[in-house]
Amino acid sequence: MNTLSYGLLAFLAREPSSGYDLMLRIQPFWQAKHSQIYPLLSIMEEKELLSSYWIKQFDKPDKKIYTLTEQGTRKLKEWMYKTLPDPVTRDELSMRTFCMWMTDRDNAIEIIETRKAYFVRRLEAFEALKDKIPDEKRQFGNKEFYDYMLIQKGMFNASAGLEWCKWVLTMLREQASIEPPTLYSS
Missing domain, CATH: 1.10.10.10 (Winged helix-like DNA-binding domain superfamily/Winged helix DNA-binding domain)
Incomplete structure (x- = not known):
């Protein structure tokens, strides 16, 4: 399975x-x-x-x-009770960031802005889910406690992703515009 x-x-x-x-x-x-x-x-x-x-x-x-x-x-x-494997990461943004040297700065900014907006939406969605769990259900032994833990994990991940996007956008906007090198120059 x-x-x-x-x-x-x-x-x-x-x-x-x-x-x-x-x-x-x-x-x-x-x-x-x-x-x-x-x-x-x-x-x-x-x-x-x-x-x-x-x-x-x-x-x-x-x-x-x-x-x-x-x-x-x-x-x-x-x-x-099975051993927990290491997480598998499949994130297209990571691959696009790896290739960003091949595009212009405006497109790079657009890519990161798109992901930033995603993280903002994720945080809002997790916040709404968290608000549905009453304080008294946020204790060990309740099923909702584990929902609360997962929601918090999602919020931490989305917050970290959002902060990374802000950091990258600051770097992209502060640096002089440099055209990407051509892939097949002679």
Whole structure:
């Protein structure tokens, strides 16, 4: 099983959900598309880690709801005791920054401004999520305590990313405009 599979089990451990609802809930933590989630749900159902039932809807297509089985709960608990691997980083901004010497300063600024705006949106979204958790639920033993910890992690990461963007933008704006070298000069 991959990490996304365990993530789906984790959300189902909290409440039965449709595949679409799972996709929406997992987005703040893990970028996953329908094309990844639905096949995993089908495989996990075949392995009896989850079960499902249909809800009839009148104004929309019927909805399939997934629930965690005892076997799925055991699998999720086993995963919690596995050694945590180093994180995998796949960030297009890092690759573009690596290549920024090939573009002009205005484009470099635009790239960083775009990511800065993303971090601002992330901070606002995490702040809204944090506001939904009452103070009394922000204590060890409550499920919401772990949500609070994850929200704080997201806020720290977004804040660090925002600060980095501000730092880069200051450097780009303060330095004289230098045209990038041509790649294939003779």
